[in-house]
Amino acid sequence: MTTLRCISPIDGSVFAEREVLSRDAAMAATKAARAAQAGWAARPLQERIDLVMAGVAAVGAMNDVIVPELAHMMGRPVRYGGEFGGFNERATHMGQIAAEALADIQVGEDETFRRYIKRIPQGVVFVVAPWNYPYMTAINTVAPALIAGNTVVLKHATQTLLVGERMAVAFHSAGIPENVFQNVFLDHDTTSEMIARRAFDFVNFTGSVGGGKAMERAAAGTFTGVGTELGGKDPGYVMEDADLDAAVDTLIDGAMFNSGQCCCGIERIYVHESLFDAFVEKAVRIVNGYKLGDPLDKETSIGPMANVRFAQEARAQIDEALADGATAHIDKMPADDGAAYLTPQILTNVTHDMRVMRDESFGPVVGIMPVKSDDEAVALMNDSQFGLTASLWTRDLDRAARVGDRIETGTVFMNRADYLDPGLCWTGCKDTGRGGGLSVIGYHNLTRPKSYHLKKVTS
Incomplete structure (x- = not known):
């Protein structure tokens, strides 16, 4: 069994370690997520929003522990106070725009037909999050994915090993079912195998160019959507x-x-x-x-x-x-x-x-x-x-x-730099990857369109 170890940059010591899931346990986790998805999506939209925001607030309540924990894991000075401001801002915005972003698109209705397009959850969304802003980058996808009716499986970077656990504890304490939002520890081979076996309906990856290529290779031929945010200069x-x-x-x-x-x-x-x-x-x-x-x-x-x-x-x-x-x-x-x-x-x-x-x-x-x-x-x-x-x-x-x-x-x-406005699409081009998070477009990527062409019986 592989052990993941977070080496603290402060002094080179092992700060945290976790055993990875076996292939069978990993597949069981995704099957549980799939089984839970329809029931979660059937809940009223406002209920899903309220539960996600309660989970966000529960993360905020942990901030006094999270800030020094981040310093130990990835070296950011405690004087900056962590990430909860941006974490909360992004989730709040995505909750506020959800009703409009996920609303049916009305194409037309007359005496003969009713036509419209619905936004349907992708299903099981796999979020692979990076270590540099571990809470904010994760919430970019976790919040809108759950709000849109998907279930979410989160795999966090080894350097910030405890972040996914913190989020899972917070979200579960707020009432989000354990199979609806899961944090998992996986090695690279198991991750690739799960993607190749269509365990997920959408993959969102933030990380290196090499990591993004590995995700796309694993998904090749499965028609699983892959959104990536990779390197930058x-x-x-x-x-x-x-x-x-x-x-x-x-x-x-x-x-x-x-x-x-x-x-x-x-x-x-x-x-x-x-x-x-x-x-x-x-x-x-x-x-x-x-x-x-x-x-x-x-x-x-x-x-x-x-x-x-x-x-x-x-x-x-x-x-x-x-x-x-x-x-x-x-x-x-x-x-x-x-x-x-x-x-x-x-x-x-x-x-x-x-x-x-x-x-x-x-x-x-x-x-x-x-x-x-x-x-x-x-x-x-x-x-x-x-x-x-x-x-x-x-x-x-x-x-x-x-x-x-x-x-x-x-x-x-x-006249500004280095900021994610959640009202705008977070996206890139060239080796930075493809896809888009946050904004209305973030919801479009976490759902699929389903068209309804309904002919009325008129006689």
Whole structure:
């Protein structure tokens, strides 16, 4: 039997471990979910919404325990207070729009016919959630899937091993039946086999490009829907008319918060040449003000990366860039141990020949380049295999919209970054994957259309 172990980035100790389910036990769990689905979907919509929101509130009641637990599992400093704000915001919005999003589409009725389209639950939804924002990324799908009448099987990342358990305890305590929402521990082979055997009707995966490919391979030929949100290399572009102070504050926070381990974190910044020197100077001042250290210390503003291997990849990209002529602006911080604790870094004199400007870093490092025009900035922003978000900084909304239309991305921000608005579709393109979460479109992906063409007897 395989044991999953969460290694704490704080000190390298084993923080939690769980045994994976056997294939038979895993299949039994999905069969129980399938058996429970029709009864759950038959409940009134408002009852499902109320139960989900009660489960969300029960998670919030655990926040004093969850915050230090997250610090132990993935290194986020306790000073930031966890994820409940975004967790609650997203679930609340999806509850508020459910009636309209799931309403029948009326096509027409006359003396002869009644025609309409219903939104039918997919059935059993499999949610594979990542470690970097483990509660918020999970609730993106868990809440609307349950509200729409699906049953849900959640598999969480090993790095945040206890999150799924916390959610299951909370949701069950609120009255959601155990077979309607299940947390499971699975190895990769069992996961792939279950998908291949059509144990699920829809799979939602957030994680690496390699993981997304594995999900699609497992589902090949089954016609099981797969939604993915994978890697990112999100750019910021600061135009010559930007509010410089706001741009620096937001983009550097977007690059460094959570030790750079954000799906839509800023990983490369392009600044109009007229503002470039001032931007870099202000950015360096901000990062030099960070305190790298133990995330349980309330004075710590940037903690360790979640795993030593993640830090090793970011270090490798930095070292390769320096060897190729890049300039580093941040001196090594005292807490940098060459392992999980990594000094946040700003690089200039970078080019797209360097991996740090092409490959996902997913760490506290950002490269900054000067540009002369919108055309040059757009070409550089599009010179990426990824497409999740792009952040544009200007006082001209129409200009931002025009530039945004040319960028190959899932979301265009103007004068902000690194935020999921639950009213908008969370989606991407290229190697960032396909599908869409949150918003009305999130409900469309978690249901299937069913058409009714009813002919009346008129004689």
